[in-house]
Amino acid sequence: MSDDPVALGYDKESMTRTRGDENVTDQRLRLLIGLVVVLGVCATAGFLAYALSLPGPPPHPLVLAVFGAGLIIANRVRVHVRVKSNVDSNTWGEVPVLIGLTLIPAPWVVFCTIAAITVIRCLSWLGPQKTAFGIAKGALTTGAAAAVFLFFDVQPDLVRPPFPMLPIVAALIAFIVVDHLAFVPVLSVATGGSLWQVALHDWTTKLILHLGELAATLIVVGVLATGTNPLLLLVVPLVVVCMHLWQSRSVRTREERESWQRLAKATDELNAVDLTQVLHSATTRAAQIFSAVEAAIDLAARTVRATETHVLADGPLLVTTPSPPDETTVDLVAHDGSVRVGVLRLRFGGTVRLTEVEQYKLRTFASAVCTAIRNAQAYAELARIAAENAHAAAHDPLTGLANRRRLYEHADRLFRSTAHTGLFALLLIDLNHFKEVNDTLGHAAGDEVLRQVAGRLRDAAAPGDLVARLGGDEFAVLLTALPTPALAGHRATGMLAALDAGIEVEGMQLTVEAAGGIALAAGTGSVEELMRRADIAMYQAKRAGEPTFVYAHSRDTADLDRLVLTGELRRAVAEHEFTVDFQPIVDLGSGEVVAAEALARWRHPQQGNLTPVQFLETVERSGQLPAFADAVLEQSLLALQTWREAGFDLPVAVNVSPRSLLDPKFPAAVLTRLSRHDVPANRLVLELTETLTVSQLDVVERTLAELRNAGVKLAIDDFGTGVSSLSVLSRIPVHQLKIDREFVAGVETSAEAAAVIRTTVDLARNLHLTVVAEGVESEPQRHALWQLGCTAGQGHLFARPYSAVRFLSVLRRGSGGRPGVLAVALHDGGSVVRLPVRRLPNLPA
Structure with a gap:
């Protein structure tokens, strides 16, 4: 088992971000690591006291140096699989520990292990907290194995070592259990996963690896204890190499399979029509697939940054600075390279060199993201065009008011609805003598008058009322939520009063006069009949010289007929x-x-x-x-x-x-x-x-x-x-x-x-x-x-x-016996009627 709390690639900084609560996560990690360090110090102190009580001189320094070198070599044999900046799988550190316990006293095995891990940590410095955790965990795991040997009273001998098979198995189990007890809680807090999920992660590969470690240990100890031909020790490197190659291949195969699965899943998630959803999904999935601390996508005027679990920022693109050394970038281009929509940036938290397969995977993902972004942009454009067409179909292009179609649809819904409160009515407005504006000042001036009239009617309308232009100089207002019928006349008067102020067109002040007809909607009826009644009332207002007129059935003599x-x-x-x-x-x-x-x-x-x-x-x-x-x-x-x-x-x-x-x-x-x-x-x-x-x-x-x-x-x-x-x-x-x-x-x-x-x-x-x-x-x-x-x-x-x-x-x-003739002729046949000659006035030369 790795002795690093980032054994699955989660350094403390990235882990605290993924939890979404940095302070709480950091505090819990410090408590757990501190507990491991305290226990490690206690175990070291206990073995130090035990070593001082042992009779006889300590082992020769050369023996300790050789043993420490073996520990260093065994702990450096790792399978490197990148998750975030890097990840270390199980090492072979258990083998020299178990062999050493049969050769030299247990306290000195613990001290050599601590020294070896300290050297390794200093050579690959990851910070004081990680270094202390690794050394303390090494002291605990080695101390657990040593305690098992002491419990079974195994007497080490450098010349004729014993062959305690049961203590070796028990010591290996104790080593693994303590390693998990120290490491799994830390990794669980860091990753946010459950204890069982972390503990049982890839357990089959770990079990086979531990069996290989046990076999290698038993072979070495058996050869040393029985005095068998030392050439048999050459089998151990072969076992180690085979196990190492198998483990490397297995881990890399698994990681590649999971990575491609994540890529396929991410590609499916990119099949969205919302650009924001595409960008958020792409950045978070990029961080997951390529084990990056942070992923970002830069478009022409927008940038999105995210970790594996949540989006960090989504806003305008800022001025770019030189890329940091731990960042990898790739252009978001189509398969044929013809279209570039932006850049995908990955930050790993350390110097990383992507393999050829990873580079291909990154280009494939970038192409999929490019396609998804283009599709989302195309859909957004289609949605915008559809919205514009829908707006144009329901609105007047000159004034922006609702048109006749929307007015009819809205009124029809009011007729059919049982949920609306209050009465509603239709106010039909016609401008008086508007044609004179067009004939005198031209259509451009007339259009400007219509726009200003529309703006005033819109501003004067009550909330919920619908103002529409029916065509020409005719407007309509659907008055809704009327508590009493009398309020319709009050609202109509107020809307027409909004037109009293002069309108300035091309430097001239024009006065706009209008007549309005009001028709109250009956409990049942149609929009057409409501419009007809408002039209009758409007013309009655024009004839009477009044600003508004309310439709009355008694005045509509032709209504029933x-x-x-x-x-x-x-x-x-x-x-x-x-x-x-x-x-x-x-x-x-x-x-x-x-x-x-x-x-x-x-x-x-x-x-x-x-x-x-x-x-x-x-x-x-x-x-x-x-x-x-x-x-x-x-x-x-x-x-x-x-x-x-x-x-x-x-x-x-x-x-x-x-x-x-x-x-x-x-x-x-x-x-x-x-x-x-x-x-x-x-x-x-x-x-x-x-x-x-x-x-x-x-x-x-x-x-x-x-x-x-x-x-x-x-x-x-x-x-x-x-x-x-x-x-x-x-x-x-x-x-x-x-x-x-x-x-x-x-x-x-x-x-x-x-x-x-x-x-x-x-x-x-x-x-x-x-x-x-x-x-x-x-x-x-x-x-x-x-x-x-x-x-x-x-x-x-x-x-x-x-x-x-x-x-x-x-x-x-006919007439007078002449078919096709109905009156006596005014002149005789062949006569010519001379029209009076009118002289034109003299024109100036």
Whole structure:
């Protein structure tokens, strides 16, 4: 057994760190070592007293010197296995002790052993504490063996030594037992292992070694005692060498196997996705696998240091100093050497030279660590991208607020949850006259206003409230945990008051005004209905000039009917309750029908015929809009095909909801219908409501361009009623303008209405567009429009909307026996209507 308390490679400094409580561990080690030293001193003093009482002179100094040299040689024959800085396995010191007890008096064997161990310790100095422990333990173990010989009254003789087989066996057992009693508790405290675990560590190898020691001792003593041929003593070195080689091979094989097992286990632990977990596991496992006092991994901006049992530090990479002599470094590179992520540093607490196998093992481990770090970094990057995508999917990119999707999901959870406390409500906020900011200062200034408004609303929101931007200048706030309904109005007023202070944009102070609609959530309902009610309340606030308005069922006269219609839409589409009537578009001069406008109707079983004014908003808010639009287009194309077969090749105009233009599948659906009915694309006119599409221009431009390029004609309905008619014309590729019936009604009595119509006609002529007047009710209106240059119109003067079949009958019957003509011509055939000439003002040269 080794006489060193670090026989398994745990010096006192490293052992106290691994326990995690340096002071307690160091104190216990000092007490145990001190106890061994005291007992060793007592044993030495006892044998000294016994030696003084012996009669006769002491052994010859040369004999003592030779015996001491043998002890030194036997104790230096070790198997070196590295654990930490080094480890010493069992020595052969027991053999010369047992042989010496048969040759010279026991006290002198003890004194020579102490002297030999002192010399060995001085030659390999490990500090005073370790040296004292080794000498004291040697005195105790040798003293135990000597006490056994004295107990059996074995009389040593240098010339004719005895052959006491039983005392030799008993002395060897006493030597081993005392060695374990002195050494195992110290090693147990140092390593933190149990006494039995330390004592039984590799017991089979130790047992075989002790049997070899016993055999060698008996051979030597037997040859000396019987006077047998001294050449037999040559067997002893052979036994020692064989046992030594076997032990070395066995210990190294075991250590290599355990080391590779630890390496495999460490590699498995490195299969983690968290970089911190990888670094902590790699450093602690590196210290275990390579028996290092400390291991560290340095990355570009981070360093982690650890012992076998715990992490010492994890923080930013400090300025590196020259590596100490007891430190080994290896680059963390991939197998092909193409990528270097950092450095692995191992500190052994002493000068160490790694073997070729250990170097290969270290490179293998470094490559595995490099791969694990790269995988963890890649996973972290993927997680970051996923988090960014998830954030982008739920937040508005301009303001950073929640978007419509997140608002709906959060409100839906509140509707379905039974755990939330208090009421909740929805506040819908719309900025007044915000479009003027974009038109006057540009979109960049408008975006800055929206960002500042979003920041103020976010700051004014109560904890738990969700502030969202729905699009454009529309915001929403989900007010939660309301103890009473009245508090919703109080919170809404406070949030709108946050917008009262001026906003500075590009050096200018702007005042932002807003209107808010509040809808309290009922016990049951849907997010869509809550949004609809808040929208109604918001527009009521705008009309009343109030900052906020709370939704009231009594003011929503269409609420019940709309809910009923919403539930009946699917049935209406399935049972073809939606029909289409057609109103002719007439050449104002000749009275000839030049086109027809399709007007949708709902033949409701209980409520009768419903016009689009009564049901279109409900259809747009539901999921039935694509099916409704498809049904209207289908019936319109069927009618057109029927008229063509009858000899009337008339274009048909179909109104299009702005929400349909937001559907990317809409152009393909239209073109597919045209192809199925073999209708040329230029025979279809899609009418767009200018007041509704102006806010969606950026979105619908691509859809409209695709339809126009395919040959479909585009018209702007109710032209002149919006606030940006010229902007619409500059961005939407239209073919036709339809003058709103409001201007047509005042064409005879209002100079302003006539001026609007004249301007529209001149604008259309310059842009090569046609003009159609809506709501022509009388002949004077027809004449006035004709004189202003308008060439086409529709209204009750010519015909009311008819079904497709009756429309064809009207065309065939005509007026005055002329098919396809519905009014008397305003001029004779071949005559020319001369428009008044308007002179342009003189331009400066």
